[in-house]
Amino acid sequence: MSVLEDVALELFGKDVFSKLRDEKWFVIREKPDRLLAVPRRPRVANVFVVVEAQSELLIRHEGADDFTEFEVAGRSVPGILNTKMQAVWRRTMLGIQYDYYEKRRESLMKIIKGRIADDKYIAKLSSWVCYLAPRARSAAKKEAEVIEPYCTVCPSCLIFGYAAQEEAGMYNVKSRVEGDVYYGLCTSAKCVVQRTFNAVDDVTKTTIYGGGEERTGALYRLSLIEPGTVFVGKVALRDMTLAELLLALVALARISRVGGRQTHFGRIKVYVPAIVFSG
Numbered sequence: 001m002s003v004l005e006d007v008a009l010e011l012f013g014k015d016v017f018s019k020l021r022d023e024k025w026f027v028i029r030e031k032p033d034r035l036l037a038v039p040r041r042p043r044v045a046n047v048f049v050v051v052e053a054q055s056e057l058l059i060r061h062e063g064a065d066d067f068t069e070f071e072v073a074g075r076s077v078p079g080i081l082n083t084k085m086q087a088v089w090r091r092t093m094l095g096i097q098y099d100y101y102e103k104r105r106e107s108l109m110k111i112i113k114g115r116i117a118d119d120k121y122i123a124k125l126s127s128w129v130c131y132l133a134p135r136a137r138s139a140a141k142k143e144a145e146v147i148e149p150y151c152t153v154c155p156s157c158l159i160f161g162y163a164a165q166e167e168a169g170m171y172n173v174k175s176r177v178e179g180d181v182y183y184g185l186c187t188s189a190k191c192v193v194q195r196t197f198n199a200v201d202d203v204t205k206t207t208i209y210g211g212g213e214e215r216t217g218a219l220y221r222l223s224l225i226e227p228g229t230v231f232v233g234k235v236a237l238r239d240m241t242l243a244e245l246l247l248a249l250v251a252l253a254r255i256s257r258v259g260g261r262q263t264h265f266g267r268i269k270v271y272v273p274a275i276v277f278s279g
Contacts (some may be wrong), residue, residue: 001054003244004242004246005017005064006023007241008242008245008246009248011023011246012275016171016277020277021078022104025043026240026241026242027043027239027240027241027242027243027244027276029158029241029244031085032175042238042279043238043239043240043277043278043279044236044237044238044245044277044278044279045236045237045240045245045275045276045277046234046235046236046275046276046277047125047230047234047235047236047237047249047252047272047275047276048233048234048272048275048276049081049083049085049182049187049232049233049234049235049270049271049272050232050270050271050272050273051182051229051230051231051233051253051258051269051270052223052228052229052230052231052268052269052270052271053135053226053227053228053229053230053231053267053268054175054187054227054267054268054269055227055265055266056122056193056195056225056226056227056265056267057224057225057229057258057259057261057265057266057268058222058224058225058259058260058261058265059078059079059080059084059225059258059260059262060259061081061083061084062173066230067188067192067223067224067225068080068081069188070181070183072183075187076187076188076189077183077184077185077186077187077188078184078188078191078192078223078225078229079181079182079183079184079231079233080181080182080231080233080258080259081103081180081182082180082182082233083245084178084233084258084259085182085233086175086177086179086238087256088255088257088258088265089160089251089255090156091253092251092252092254092255092256093155093156093159093160093247093248093251094130094131094154094156096110096213096247096251096254097130097154097156103126108125109122109125109126112125123182125153125219128151128153129151130149130150130151130154130156130157131149146158150163152186152209153255155243155247157173158173158176158244159175159176159177159240159247159248160175160176160177161174161175161176162212165264174238176237176238176239177235177236177237177238177248178235178236178238179234179235179236180233180235181233182233183231183232183233184225184228184229184231185197185229185230185231185232187230189228191225191228191229192223192224192225193222193223193224194220194221194222194223195224196221197221197236199224217279224265227274231252249272252270252272253270253271253272255270256268
């Protein structure tokens with residue numbers, strides 16, 4: 001039994017893992033291939049996620065508000081859109097990959113060269129770099145410049161998707177991670193507080209209150225979600241290899257901050273109370 005199988009056995013339990021292995025639930029992927037992004041059959045790991053705020057959170061999405069509200073059963077509750085969580089999830093995964101690559105580069109390349117006879121792929125991995133760098137599309141920018149940061153071969157790209165430019169043209173690989181809103185378990189009135197801050201040397205600062213501008217000098221306010229607030233959500237991981245599933249779960253559990261101004265706010269703790277496998 002491999003190291004990955006030992007980890008999965010301890011994580012999922014003997015009965016569940018044996019059933020997944022016997023039913024060939026895990027995808028076999030020998031090398032990166034965008035065609036493998038097309039679902040072969042509905043193999044889905046439904047991961048239930050609990051997010052606990054351990055410091056004040058600044059969760060901005062659209063508009064002037066510092067947090068997003070949703071109506072649930074007639075009550076207004078704060079929420080975190082999946083785009084926020086998935087962005088920090090992917091960055092966390094990239095951090096894990098860079099750490100592994102820097103520490104085990106030689107042994108990793110030795111394994112790859114022994115398994116894959118693709119000089120182009122090997123050359124890309126020998127000087128591997130991948131990062132998130134959103135850029136605005138404009139007539140002045142070439143398509144290649146917009147999509148350049150994605151390497152197209154690492155686990156992060158294969159799991160979360162990417163856009164790529166090749167000789168045949170541009171194409172997109174769809175993310176195999178699908179998520180919903182993370183809803184707060186308390187009303188906004190109970191877990192959102194306004195704080196006043198002082199912007200040093202910014203005497204012209206204005207703040208929007210009630211739809212209009214109010215000149216406040218160097219003072220400004222933020223609506224922050226209080227520590228202890230709990231959010232619940234679910235993500236679906238589709239057509240995963242065993243290694244991809246374990247990497248995705250480790251990266252998810254390691255997310256430590258989310259939202260805006262993370263040098264001051266945003267510390268969280270992520271829990272995975274349950275996983276439901278289907279397919």
